[in-house]
Structure formats: C-alpha cells, structure tokens
Amino acid sequence: MKKLIAGNWKMNCGIAEGVVLAQEISYELDKSYEEFVDVAIIPPFLDIKPVRGVLDFDKRKNISVGAQNVYFKENGAYTGEISVSMISEAGADFCIVGHSERRNLLGETNADVNDKVKALLDYSGKVITPIICVGETLDIRDEGSYIDFVEKQVVSALAGVDLFDGKRVVVAYEPIWAIGTGRTATPEEASEVCLAIKTKLTELFGENVASDIRVLYGGSMNEGNAESLLSVPGIDGGLIGGASLKAGSFIQIIKVAYNCR
Numbered sequence: 001m002k003k004l005i006a007g008n009w010k011m012n013c014g015i016a017e018g019v020v021l022a023q024e025i026s027y028e029l030d031k032s033y034e035e036f037v038d039v040a041i042i043p044p045f046l047d048i049k050p051v052r053g054v055l056d057f058d059k060r061k062n063i064s065v066g067a068q069n070v071y072f073k074e075n076g077a078y079t080g081e082i083s084v085s086m087i088s089e090a091g092a093d094f095c096i097v098g099h100s101e102r103r104n105l106l107g108e109t110n111a112d113v114n115d116k117v118k119a120l121l122d123y124s125g126k127v128i129t130p131i132i133c134v135g136e137t138l139d140i141r142d143e144g145s146y147i148d149f150v151e152k153q154v155v156s157a158l159a160g161v162d163l164f165d166g167k168r169v170v171v172a173y174e175p176i177w178a179i180g181t182g183r184t185a186t187p188e189e190a191s192e193v194c195l196a197i198k199t200k201l202t203e204l205f206g207e208n209v210a211s212d213i214r215v216l217y218g219g220s221m222n223e224g225n226a227e228s229l230l231s232v233p234g235i236d237g238g239l240i241g242g243a244s245l246k247a248g249s250f251i252q253i254i255k256v257a258y259n260c261r
C-alpha cells in the first residue's frame, strides 16, 4: 500500500512561520517520492489556506493539507468551532479526529469522535479523509489490555459508518506514552497493535475495503527510528509531530518511507 507521511504541526507555527516551513518542505521534497509516498501537512486552522496557497504555487509537488480537528455540525451557534465545509473551503484533504491531546486535555469522547468521522464522511463536497487517532495510556499498556482498548476505540469511532464510493478513513495508532516523550514504541509493539487494528477493520468492513485503509504509527517518530517502524508489517505510514516542524527531518522521514516501499 502507498505510504502516508503526515506532519501534525499541533499548535505550532503562526501564518508567517507556517508559510515558510511549507515552502521549505515543498521546495526540498524530491518529486520522485510521490509515486510511493503521499505527503500531508496538517497545520493550525489559520495556516490551512495560506499553506495550501504556497503548495499550489509550487505545482510540481503533490502535497496534501489537513486540519487538526473539526466540529460535526454544519453551521450555527457553536462559538469557536469550525465546520467540515469551512475546512474544505480552506483546502483541507485530511482531518485528524480524536487526537489524544484533544481526548485528554479537551474532554473529547469516543462519541464525539464518531460524530466527527460521520460528518466528514457524509460531507457531499470534496473528499476529506478522517485520520482517526487511537492509543492507550501507559497504565493500560502495563496492565495488558491495550489491544482490547484500542480495538474498542476503533469500533466506536466507526460505529454506523459505511465506507462506500471509495470513501476511506486512515487510522493512526498513537500510544499516549510515546507522544512527545521521546519514548517510541518498539517496531514490534507498534506492529502488533497496527495489525490488530487491521484485523478489526477487516471484521467491520470486509477484506476489500479494509485492505486499502492505511494504519499509521505516531509517537516520537523521527528520522532515526522511522526506518525500523516503517518496515514492519501493519504500518502504512507515520503521523509525525515534533519531527515535522523541521523541513529537513520531515523530508528525511518521507525519504525513509520511500525506501521502505
């Protein structure tokens, strides 16, 4: 499967900084990687449109843009929220849903995640692919029930979802204990859970659909450990936080993904 390398900038880079970083990535990226690796930049909301503009200007490269969150209602009195049509108009092709920072710091529940996934998939405009984040805490890992926990997150995120007409999702396995901590899951640990997610997706949607749902690993992935993570079974790419904020590191990870094809 074609790998996906997505850079989650989180709450970093205002518009000016974001435009410069996107320009660097676009300029330095080797076009030949495109055949085997999809690349996405997922900046803060305000950067989506200007980053999209920078990338469109450099027509030689095919880099997607995403949003880090969305609200499930179409419009109305929801102060501070942003709808699917708004991120679409700004130029988003992907949208992260249920990132652990939102679940933990902002109280996002499995039901919220499910509403957002459905809103994205039901949108009748340009396709915006949800990147559904799942992952366990250190306590759950140590206690041993992490596969069960992650499978339940996948099932509830996709409750009532029908993947038809080529509409797809991406699932990102991001063990919370590995995010921004410098502690990465070993390739074996990451592979075990990503394969379990694929088995669950096959149960839910059948082999035909599940076989083109990409499962990413995220959590302290960088240019040093990307090769070992991207070459194990079950991992179809990476959701990169810290290492996506430097053009050189991000591009190096994309190159590793290309070499792991």
Ligand code: PGA
Pocket: 008, 174, 178, 179, 180, 181, 218, 219, 220, 221, 239, 240, 241, 242, 243
């Ligand atoms: P990290 O973040 O690479 O900085 O650990 C990954 C993520 O949270 O998506």
